[in-house]
Amino acid sequence: MLMAPNGDDESHSGADATLSPDAVDAINKAKAAVEALPGCAGKVSCADILAMAARDVVSLLGGPNYAVELGRLDGKTFNRAIVKHVLPGPGFNLDQLNSLFAQNGFTQTDMIALSGAHTIGVTHCDKFVRRIYTFKQHLPWNPPMNLEYLRSLRRVCPINYSPTAIAMLDASTPRVFDNAYFNNLRYNKGLLASDQVLFTDRRSRPTVNLFAANSTAFQEAFVAAMAKLGRIGLKTGSDGEIRRVCTAVN
Ligand code: HEM
Known part of the structure; x- marks a missing residue:
């Protein structure tokens, strides 16, 4: 989880790509509950709690249930400036998505499966508003959108x-x-440009069609890619710690 340098938590850090205040709250509560158990204080990292929370949400909402690889440590630093360089943007095209995900060892299929996490959740207007007010079929940065959907x-x-x-x-x-x-x-009802481009671009369309037709294929690819996601930037030694509270280093 990200912290602001002043000790304020991620939801107020202004990095604009963060957990919602409710989500930060849920993680903090889970951490406090674990810390309060006899013999458990200082044993479970916030990184592991976050990964298990993500798994639980997926499974509670009808998705696959999968084992999370545990033992990650929490970071000891926070750098707001790198956030926007390590996360994909809502206006990314296929090449930009593939390039960023490939840097982290993901294939295009992994990237498409992970994008399937957008089967739940919300986004703020600023992430797609340009798409619905300068709507033109042929602008390269703006994949097509169903007209009725656009009006809504x-x-x-x-x-x-x-x-x-x-x-x-x-x-x-x-x-x-x-x-x-x-x-x-x-049906051109992808909200973010980075969602719709997965179907618009002929190179990724077959995988979208496969996942649309075959829910098991999607679930299996999603679980495999989530395991890879959990191994990125793994901290297990002195570069990490188990935080006492998730929103501040010890
Ligand atoms: C493929 C590149 C991706 C892009 C460009 C992207 C972009 C975004 C954006 C812009 C939002 C809305 C943020 C806001 O308005 O507050 C969002 C929300 C979300 N993203 Fe992604 N995302 C990507 C991949 C992923 C991955 C890999 C996952 C998880 C495996 C994921 C899970 C979610 C979820 C669950 C939400 C909803 C959060 C909520 O309801 O509070 N996304 N994403």
């Missing part, structure tokens, strides 16, 4: 949208971890 999004995010307004990433079943996200893409 303009109601959610009017030109003077509120910074807290949100839209569901999966317009059809936002609270179920299923493969509907991929089917939406086939």
